[in-house]
Amino acid sequence: MGDRQLIHWTKSVENIEPYLMHRLDDVKDQEFTEHLQMCEECRLRVQQEQELIAGIRRFGRVELKRRLNQRIQSEQGRHFEWTQVASIAAAIVLMFAAVFMIRWFTDFEHDRTRNREIVFKDNEVSQRSLWITGKVILQPRTFRGTLSDRTSSFVIKQGDATQTISIKYAQLAELPPTKRIGDELIIPTFLEQTSKGLQLTLYTNAPEQSLATGIEAVSAESLIVYIKGQQIAYNIPGGWAGKM
Amino acid sequence: MQTPFFFLNNDSKLLDAIRSSDEEALVELFRQNRRPITSLVTRNQGSEDDAEDVLQEAMVVLWDRVRSGSFEYQAKLSTFIYATAKNIWFRRLARHRRELPATEEALDVAAEDASPLEELEENERIIAVQKAMEQLGNPCRDLLLLFYWEDRSMEEIAVKLGFANADTVKSKKYQCKKSLEHLVRSMLGGSDG
Numbered sequence: 001m002g003d004r005q006l007i008h009w010t011k012s013v014e015n016i017e018p019y020l021m022h023r024l025d026d027v028k029d030q031e032f033t034e035h036l037q038m039c040e041e042c043r044l045r046v047q048q049e050q051e052l053i054a055g056i057r058r059f060g061r062v063e064l065k066r067r068l069n070q071r072i073q074s075e076q077g078r079h080f081e082w083t084q085v086a087s088i089a090a091a092i093v094l095m096f097a098a099v100f101m102i103r104w105f106t107d108f109e110h111d112r113t114r115n116r117e118i119v120f121k122d123n124e125v126s127q128r129s130l131w132i133t134g135k136v137i138l139q140p141r142t143f144r145g146t147l148s149d150r151t152s153s154f155v156i157k158q159g160d161a162t163q164t165i166s167i168k169y170a171q172l173a174e175l176p177p178t179k180r181i182g183d184e185l186i187i188p189t190f191l192e193q194t195s196k197g198l199q200l201t202l203y204t205n206a207p208e209q210s211l212a213t214g215i216e217a218v219s220a221e222s223l224i225v226y227i228k229g230q231q232i233a234y235n236i237p238g239g240w241a242g243k244m
Numbered sequence: 245m246q247t248p249f250f251f252l253n254n255d256s257k258l259l260d261a262i263r264s265s266d267e268e269a270l271v272e273l274f275r276q277n278r279r280p281i282t283s284l285v286t287r288n289q290g291s292e293d294d295a296e297d298v299l300q301e302a303m304v305v306l307w308d309r310v311r312s313g314s315f316e317y318q319a320k321l322s323t324f325i326y327a328t329a330k331n332i333w334f335r336r337l338a339r340h341r342r343e344l345p346a347t348e349e350a351l352d353v354a355a356e357d358a359s360p361l362e363e364l365e366e367n368e369r370i371i372a373v374q375k376a377m378e379q380l381g382n383p384c385r386d387l388l389l390l391f392y393w394e395d396r397s398m399e400e401i402a403v404k405l406g407f408a409n410a411d412t413v414k415s416k417k418y419q420c421k422k423s424l425e426h427l428v429r430s431m432l433g434g435s436d437g
Binding site: 067 | 301389421
């Protein structure tokens with residue numbers, strides 16, 4: 001015990017550091033602690049060293065927190081930028097969608113000959129007729145075909161098959177009431193086999209003169225009719241080339 | 245209760261990253277724990293900024309514990325972080341209630357370790373050392389941090405800082421420490437011996 005008191009390890013900082021940093025083995029650690037209890041001067045030296053190391057570690061923690069904060073802020077900044085970009089993109093999409101919708105419905109109200117969709121069922125009128133579905137495609141095209149009286153005739157080819165299709169215009173008022181679908185405003189289209197070939201009847205409230213028209217086959221079961229710069233694509237179940 | 249393997253695996257990777265001084269692990273942990281800590285703090289009179297600050301301090305405590313080897317993996321890391329953040333926040337609230345000046349709660353929490361160093365109460369000299377470190381240039385600052393805070397060996401420091409060998413580091417460390425002490429003495433008005 002007396003020897004331990006005389007060790008005075010604390011006279012050198014080289015001895016204090018391992019104690020404070022837990023680098024002494026248990027025996028030496030205990031000897032050191034016991035010595036401190038008896039040596040006031042040593043306790044003071046140890047305290048000074050403790051404070052120095054504590055200050056360095058405190059600086060390390062504060063610096064780590066500062067770096068961490070910087071990284072987080074920078075990441076949040078990036079996240080914020082991406083969020084902003086996404087928001088702007090979403091706003092643009094919504095804006096375009098809104099413009100499209102406004103145009104769509106404005107046009108719809110303004111010109112009832114355009115309708116989004118025409119839905120009829122098979123053979124509602126007669127065994128040799130077929131109500132078909134169509135859809136307006138908002139894309140201007142060059143008009144083809146001729147308009148004479150209220151009928152335009154077209155010869156179209158699809159592969160080896162040839163078919164004469166005539167388009168007949170009829171006023172909307174002439175549409176049989178049964179063909180209205182609720183209160184929805186529609187472009188009724190009626191396709192039927194006649195002795196002259198397929199006849200596509202368009203019911204419209206527009207003057208015939210304003211209807212520049214064309215027609216073309218797109219596939220064996222579809223065709224496109226051009227009306228006033230708009231295209232209406234028709235799907236014809238069973239095919240346009242006959243067999244109706 | 246046994247920790248699910250998924251968490252163990254994930255936590256284990258994060259702990260390994262911290263052990264190898266990868267600070268990205270803290271950022272990842274920050275992300276993972278942000279929501280519960282924000283909820284904790286905002287439910288207890290704090291703001292989102294307070295929550296962020298508290299969580300950052302909890303990250304520092306975790307880093308410190310892991311790096312010093314005093315972290316014992318008994319539950320998920322998120323549990324440790326939550327408990328630490330809660331502790332920091334409630335200490336802070338208590339301080340404010342007593343109208344005591346705000347201090348670095350993280351340091352106090354870290355000081356809960358049973359080591360003689362960390363049992364230290366905050367005092368003027370410790371704060372002076374911290375400020376002196378800000379003024380100390382490199383390589384002294386890095387060297388002292390590596391040795392005293394990161395607990396690196398002389399050999400490791402030699403490699404990291406490009407010194408010839410461990411003896412050179414030892415000699416340099418002595419000089420750096422003297423410079424630091426000199427700065428501290430000037431800050432404290434030469435009263436410190």
